Amino acid sequence: MANLLRVDASIRTEGSVSRAVADSAVAAWSTEHPGSTVCRRDLTGSPLPADAWARAVTARGVAEPARTAEQRDALALVAVLADEIIAADALVLASPLYNFGVSQHTKTWIDLLIADPRLGPGTTVLEGKPALLVVAQGGGYREGTPRHGWDHSTAYLERILGDNFAMDLRSVVADLTLAAVNPAMAHLTTDAEHALAAAHEEAARHGKSLGAAA
Numbered sequence: 001m002a003n004l005l006r007v008d009a010s011i012r013t014e015g016s017v018s019r020a021v022a023d024s025a026v027a028a029w030s031t032e033h034p035g036s037t038v039c040r041r042d043l044t045g046s047p048l049p050a051d052a053w054a055r056a057v058t059a060r061g062v063a064e065p066a067r068t069a070e071q072r073d074a075l076a077l078v079a080v081l082a083d084e085i086i087a088a089d090a091l092v093l094a095s096p097l098y099n100f101g102v103s104q105h106t107k108t109w110i111d112l113l114i115a116d117p118r119l120g121p122g123t124t125v126l127e128g129k130p131a132l133l134v135v136a137q138g139g140g141y142r143e144g145t146p147r148h149g150w151d152h153s154t155a156y157l158e159r160i161l162g163d164n165f166a167m168d169l170r171s172v173v174a175d176l177t178l179a180a181v182n183p184a185m186a187h188l189t190t191d192a193e194h195a196l197a198a199a200h201e202e203a204a205r206h207g208k209s210l211g212a213a214a
């Protein structure tokens with residue numbers, strides 16, 4: 001039976017654009033694969049411990065019997081997260097832009113994945129696995145806009161998933177999500193509505209193609 005791993009990083013549950021757009025992708029995936037399972041990891045609902053990564057990395061240089069309980073727990077967590085993505089037939093990662101950078105929750109998840117020897121640099125276990133990155137941004141960073149280049153999250157996530165893990169990656173960006181609530185962005189409301197509709201459409205299309213590729 002096909003298995004999709006869905007990872008969410010928005011700090012919101014109500015009104016989250018990244019979660020809603022990911023829903024469109026997952027619905028399309030489920031239609032493509034009736035009876036498939038969706039394994040969910042909510043990085044903000046159940047945050048990963050921020051100190052686990054350092055403990056896991058330092059534990060590697062310590063002989064097993066000499067490891068602390070915290071180091072063992074961190075290595076066990078790393079293995080669970082790696083097992084999850086390795087077992088999945090496809091991945092949907094929904095990660096908003098925060099403070100012009102990658103969500104700290106997403107970064108912790110990625111660092112822990114890379115701490116597993118099966119997923120470290122040069123490994124190929126995720127190569128070709130279909131993946132969709134869903135990004136939500138309050139502002140707009142497209143080419144030609146004043147803040148083009150200020151989004152330091154999307155390219156990083158694409159680098160990790162598409163190049164470091166060599167996954168078969170697609171991306172969807174829903175931008176201008178703050179236009180509806182920020183008076184300074186009122187003139188962008190229509191653009192934001194179009195961007196959101198396009199993001200849902202693209203996500204559904206990609207969700208279907210994830211299913212076909214997997």
Ligand SMILES: Cc1cc2nc3c(=O)[nH]c(=O)nc-3n(C[C@H](O)[C@H](O)[C@H](O)COP(=O)(O)O)c2cc1C
Binds near residue numbers: 019100139140177
């Ligand atoms: C603490 C915080 C920081 C944010 N920083 C940025 C930012 O640097 N640039 C931006 O375009 N939007 C920023 N936003 C807006 C979010 O990217 C936007 O609301 C997005 O839709 C959040 O994803 P969600 O709708 O899935 O919750 C920020 C939002 C919060 C709560």
